[in-house]
Amino acid sequence: MATPSRTVSKSVLAPPAPPTQRRPYTSSVAPTRSYFNTSIGTKVLIGATGLLLFGYLILHLLGNLLVFLGPETFNSYSHLLIKNPLIVPVEIGLGAIFLVHIYKAVTNFIANRRARPVRYHRTAWTGRPSRKSLASSTMIFSGIIILVFVLIHLVQFKYGPEYVVAQGSSEAGVRDLYRLELEVFGNILNVVFYAFCMLVVGSHLWHGIASAFDSLGADHPRFTPLLLRVAKVVAAVIALGFMAIPFWVFFFARQGAVS
Numbered sequence: 001m002a003t004p005s006r007t008v009s010k011s012v013l014a015p016p017a018p019p020t021q022r023r024p025y026t027s028s029v030a031p032t033r034s035y036f037n038t039s040i041g042t043k044v045l046i047g048a049t050g051l052l053l054f055g056y057l058i059l060h061l062l063g064n065l066l067v068f069l070g071p072e073t074f075n076s077y078s079h080l081l082i083k084n085p086l087i088v089p090v091e092i093g094l095g096a097i098f099l100v101h102i103y104k105a106v107t108n109f110i111a112n113r114r115a116r117p118v119r120y121h122r123t124a125w126t127g128r129p130s131r132k133s134l135a136s137s138t139m140i141f142s143g144i145i146i147l148v149f150v151l152i153h154l155v156q157f158k159y160g161p162e163y164v165v166a167q168g169s170s171e172a173g174v175r176d177l178y179r180l181e182l183e184v185f186g187n188i189l190n191v192v193f194y195a196f197c198m199l200v201v202g203s204h205l206w207h208g209i210a211s212a213f214d215s216l217g218a219d220h221p222r223f224t225p226l227l228l229r230v231a232k233v234v235a236a237v238i239a240l241g242f243m244a245i246p247f248w249v250f251f252f253a254r255q256g257a258v259s
């Protein structure tokens with residue numbers, strides 16, 4: 001009589017199905033859809049949406065740095081942006097890109113976990129040429145923190161108090177986002193929260209940009225290493241640039257506004 005263990009080893013040792021029995025590729029699913037569901041297609045999608053979000057962050061930082069030039073300049077800039085008729089389609093597009101990025105990253109993470117349910121015993125921190133780093137092994141966690149940050153950030157700013165200030169030729173006045181920034185970053189808890197989140201954003205970009213270029217096939221022997229180095233510098237500049245705003249408001253701008 002066969003023992004249970006023999007049955008198991010039998011099935012383990014069973015020869016792989018001959019090639020003729022493997023299910024052939026059928027075109028019942030649209031080719032583009034099936035491509036973006038493969039692991040390569042998923043990585044391409046995560047990389048492409050990630051780079052688009054990265055582009056948004058650069059523009060967002062450049063706009064926000066205008067706060068250093070004072071309330072008139074900053075409020076005029078944000079008024080132009082808010083009143084632009086293209087803002088709604090751009091916001092919808094940005095939201096869609098953000099959702100696809102999150103959905104694909106999370107399903108990819110779960111699929112990788114399922115494929116290797118038992119984690120390797122030893123986590124080796126390898127140097128070059130592997131890109132394993134603290135940033136690369138914590139992408140899912142930094143991503144979740146960024147998602148929570150963005151939700152809180154939208155409540156604080158986009159859907160925050162609608163202060164209005166008289167300015168220029170605008171009869172109805174313009175939204176006083178300068179005042180809102182002074183108010184939000186006048187609270188040390190918000191300053192610490194933003195500083196922490198910007199470190200997380202920097203970490204996510206540090207690995208994310210390199211990984212995105214990799215997924216999109218950047219492999220020029222001379223230019224790709226340079227591109228990846230530049231991307232890391234840009235990741236650090238973005239994080240530090242955003243971080244400078246709450247600190248500047250808390251330590252310098254508020255004093256000017258109060259006196």
Ligand code: HEM
Pocket residue numbers: 057060064078081082091146150153154157158159177181194201242243245246
């Ligand atoms: C100190 C850092 C930051 C400051 C001072 C800041 C400031 C602002 C302000 C004032 C708005 C409102 C604009 C409006 O109502 O149209 C806004 C919107 C927004 N911010 Fe930030 N931001 C910062 C960092 C970030 C970061 C790191 C992200 C993403 C990871 C981000 C994502 C967004 C998004 C998605 C919106 C909504 C855009 C829209 O729907 O038009 N922000 N931010």
